[in-house]
Amino acid sequence: MSVSLQPSMFLTKDTRLTLHDGNAIPVMGLGTYASAEVPKSDGTEATKLAIDLGYRHIDCAYIYGNEVQIGEAIRSKIADGTVKREEIFYTGKLWCSFFSPNLVRQGLEASLKALQLDYLDLFIMHWPFSVKPSDAHSNQPLDFDDVDFCLTWEALEGCKDAGLVKSIGVSNFNRRQLERLLSKPGLKYKPVCNQVEYHVYLNQSKLHEYCKCHNIVLVAYSVLGTARDNTWVDPNSPVLLEDPVLRSVAAKYNRSPAEVAMRFILQKGAVVLAKSFNPTRLKQNLGVFEFELKPEDMEMLDGLNRNLRYAQFTVMKQHPEYPFHDEY
Ligand code: A2P
Numbered sequence: 047m048s049v050s051l052q053p054s055m056f057l058t059k060d061t062r063l064t065l066h067d068g069n070a071i072p073v074m075g076l077g078t079y080a081s082a083e084v085p086k087s088d089g090t091e092a093t094k095l096a097i098d099l100g101y102r103h104i105d106c107a108y109i110y111g112n113e114v115q116i117g118e119a120i121r122s123k124i125a126d127g128t129v130k131r132e133e134i135f136y137t138g139k140l141w142c143s144f145f146s147p148n149l150v151r152q153g154l155e156a157s158l159k160a161l162q163l164d165y166l167d168l169f170i171m172h173w174p175f176s177v178k179p180s181d182a183h184s185n186q187p188l189d190f191d192d193v194d195f196c197l198t199w200e201a202l203e204g205c206k207d208a209g210l211v212k213s214i215g216v217s218n219f220n221r222r223q224l225e226r227l228l229s230k231p232g233l234k235y236k237p238v239c240n241q242v243e244y245h246v247y248l249n250q251s252k253l254h255e256y257c258k259c260h261n262i263v264l265v266a267y268s269v270l271g272t273a274r275d276n277t278w279v280d281p282n283s284p285v286l287l288e289d290p291v292l293r294s295v296a297a298k299y300n301r302s303p304a305e306v307a308m309r310f311i312l313q314k315g316a317v318v319l320a321k322s323f324n325p326t327r328l329k330q331n332l333g334v335f336e337f338e339l340k341p342e343d344m345e346m347l348d349g350l351n352r353n354l355r356y357a358q359f360t361v362m363k364q365h366p367e368y369p370f371h372d373e374y
Contacts (some may be wrong), residue, residue: 065238075103077321093119094163098144107139117161145176150201175367199268215239241265
């Protein structure tokens with residue numbers, strides 16, 4: 047079942063939003079980012095179980111360093127007949143060191159090779175800024191580069207034309223950056239989505255409104271407040287799933303705070319990504335389709351906004367394309 051961008055009250059795990067290029071994205075996706083201490087094989091097992099449970103949208107990225115394992119899980123579920131390739135929606139992200147137009151294809155092919163897949167369903171620019179080519183997995187400090195993302199975008203359009211990706215989009219773009227891309231002379235394809243941090247503590251209503259006007263789907267990450275990895279999340283920041291108001295709404299519906307946090311985003315009309323490698327929570331999180339938040343509870347959750355961004359990527363703050371200096 048594929049629906050338009052309007053939030054639907056009858057969401058199921060098979061609901062997809064229609065993208066403006068005619069493809070369709072499942073409204074709930076499995077996040078696969080885990081910190082370095084987590085064995086990569088955990089991602090394989092979780093992804094296999096997720097597919098068994100009915101998840102059809104898998105979100106990953108070159109920089110996560112786990113495409114081999116996530117690809118292995120997807121291929122094994124295709125091989126055992128659980129799903130067909132076309133039933134899976136896989137999102138990959140172009141890392142910032144591949145932004146030079148002549149490197150984009152190389153960045154994509156590195157992902158396809160690791161995954162052992164022929165194509166990606168969605169390929170997005172991970173950030174609006176570029177860094178100098180380097181071994182992205184080496185932990186070396188990032189060296190700013192000044193590649194214009196509009197040129198990178200033209201190379202992404204080429205990847206779509208070559209049939210290597212079905213849809214193309216962006217991530218972490220602010221309004222100004224979206225505007226610049228949309229007004230690029232000779233634009234062949236508009237981005238289908240903007241993937242951004244979005245949760246009860248970070249209201250994205252203005253960016254969301256802008257995206258809706260341009261038929262760009264908002265895809266939400268860190269909906270559960272992240273795993274609080276202290277290498278990039280301020281340990282003093284409030285713990286989203288412990289929020290008393292969120293918990294009281296959850297108690298009212300007899301649901302977990304995580305289910306309510308996800309349902310809030312779905313009812314806003316965005317696509318939700320949630321990471322769990324835990325079998326019980328993977329199952330529990332599908333409960334998001336078994337209830338509906340009433341308008342007064344949506345309003346109460348709206349009131350929790352405190353413009354809190356867990357993923358700030360502070361080492362990039364001085365980059366001219368750092369997206370989070372603008373209000374939205
Ligand atoms: P785990 O993988 O052990 O389940 P985000 O998607 O915002 O990045 O959040 C991911 C974090 O939320 C992970 O630490 C994940 O842990 C945790 N998580 C996922 N589902 C739930 C849930 N239902 N209840 C509590 N924590 C959850």
